[in-house]
Amino acid sequence: MTVILFDDQFRNNLLPLTYTRPVSAIRVGILTIAEKWAFYFKTTPFYLTEQYLQEKYPFRVSEFNIMVNGSICPDEELVEAIERLAEGDAIVADGILIAVKLNESGVKEFNLNRTEEYNKNEYTSRLLRISFPEDIFSNNDQEIRMDFSILTKGRSSASLSSTNTVLGDNIFVEEGATAECSTFNTIQGPIYLGRDSQIWEGSHIRGSFALCEGSIVKMGAKIYGMTTIGPYSKAAGELNNSVIFGNSAKGHEGYLGNSVVGEWCNIGADSNNSNMKNNYAEVRLWDYQMENYRPTGLQFCGLIMGDHSKCGINTMFNTGTVVGVSANIFGAGFPRNYVPDFAWGGSQGFGTYSLAKMFETAERVYDRKKEVFGEMDKKILTRVFELSNKYRRF
Template identity: 50%
Template sequence: MLNLVFFDSDVRPHLLPLTYSRPVGDLRCGILTIREKWEHHLGVSGSFLTDDSLRELYPVEQGEHNLLINGAVLPTPALAEQVRQLVPGEAFQQNGLLVATCLNGDALEALIEGDEFDNIEAFELEGEPVRHLTRPADIFTFNGEEIRRDFALLIEGRTSATPSTSNTFIGDQSNLFLEEGVTMEACTLNLTTGPVYIGHDAVVLEGCLLRGPISVGEGAALKMGAKVYSNTTIGPKCKVGGEVNNVVFHSNSNKGHDGFLGNAVIGQWCNIGADTNASNLKNDYGEVRVWDYVSERFAKTGLQFHGLVMGDHSKLAINCMMNTGTVVGFSANVFGEGFPRTFIPSFSWGGAGGFRTYRLDKALATAERVMARRERQLSDEDRDLFARVFDASEKYRPE
């Protein structure tokens, strides 16, 4: 039986702060996470071979016929079919990027233990370039096309639930798919620009304006009058209001009130307060530079539009103003008037007036309360992860 494993390549540190708390393959781009995309294509569930700091939360499963896939690679039907044909001892690469390999049980065990194993015969993939994540900005850059791909994957052979006649639809309703349990009344959806997918038990309150491609995840809620522009993903159990444009919310995060986000990536268990705004365009319309964890300096992005990147468990209070290209780490708490700096390290507490260290015990207590509101418990493994990220990010915080 095929055993599917997603491995983190050397791109993982380039995807911080999002990968402090998840393997690369657990990132969401489009409707689904990368792991979920491959699982749909291959018809089998997978596990992760990831950084040591994450292995308690994401243990790897082993088998005798192991298909290892680069967790940063976004699949297509054609690519999935090629990868499925690999046999132990073979691999696919493209322009130096290892896309996938197949290992027997002994070879996978040796890989996990850091030991040597038999040589692998690598074949060069022909055809269109393999799309893969190299930085957080790729998540929102690729998101519109990934929504389209995931939409086609998820609706094949299925019929949408029937929407209420109180809604207004512009364009072909074949571009709309509602899972069972969706509540949506008196909203306007423009389907000419791309598909709109709304997951199980999602709630879209009155007056919302949606312009596809858009995904609203299972149990998510759009607040009254929300304006959701193209290429946006609202992850499972997120609550979103105000104005968002080309934003990816992972899951269990809230931006429930007025305020703007654009060209942004928001992790899990985040909260963005009322009337908080995050710029995605510089006043001089120039290229945006953002913090790079590998070079440990600000780096050019080649992008004119780049908004907020926010790690898991971080919070922005009401009326915060975030500059273009701000990167907020894991479990930071930002508040106060003025524009804080554009790199806010993990476990930072403060704002434009300065930051101090957010004590680990205080951060854990907040996370415990936040997760309990969604009937989730902060596990011992979660607590260990917080401690490891606290230590790993210490060098970025002021003395």
């Protein structure tokens, strides 16, 4: 049986994060949504997403297929309901298609606007759906706990150096993870240290917290919980209820709170984001679909940053700022609350960050991690540059 994770009609609600990935490649908790489904079904899933992403995120069909909405985070009850489906059966919730079992021809004819032929079953139990960027940090605590449970069940943790102080016992250390002279408070939530990750001296960490494979928390960091540092990233300074997808760096002092940072990003030294307005009012975020600011219903909401974006030292992000893909921000003062994709500048104004210059930077960034910035990624970013052109009204 093949598992196919499809993007539904609400995918654009998650821009700019979904410009460069399917919805199911979003990290929330310890794992990406796709990795969660892979764990439950014990198979590598495939993707049905935008055509320009399909080379990197392949699509494959077999004789028997389970198609699952890529915005849904799984749990045991939902997985069991999906496994009971017969061919042509579907699970829906509040009018949204959650999953359907189809043969090969059914997948090839799959269309979200034509689902009336399915035998639909209304799902009334709890569902976690990532619908907007702020849902990622808002649900990160819950998903860290869920992922921690499934990843550590029946397994023994590696040992941690005696130079550390651990409060409680809800910590799991993968092989190769190291920490020295730091404190870990697991009373408020679990702490997961991924394979070959490092916690440098003098760091203070409260759960829930996930440090993924190969990532580093630098000296003296203060991490308040509900936070995920994705693979091969660096974190320092003060962090609270934030998610860094991976291959990104917030390597210096400064505050990051109630925020989501994509891949291949860099936060300059002493940069900060505000996560609450001075008048304590509801935060609004730029919405690509509306081409306007959307109320979030949240009092705490910080920075949403798309892949490949960078900011210089002492950058100040106002409450509820959205930064698109491949933006480069620098200079004094607060940049606007929406920085378009491929923007170059700051509070004094923006121009377009050309593809040629962006590619030069990306090649250097990848080379530092001994990775290759290849043609596949160039094609994706070229398409994103074209799709986002209408937002660059400089």
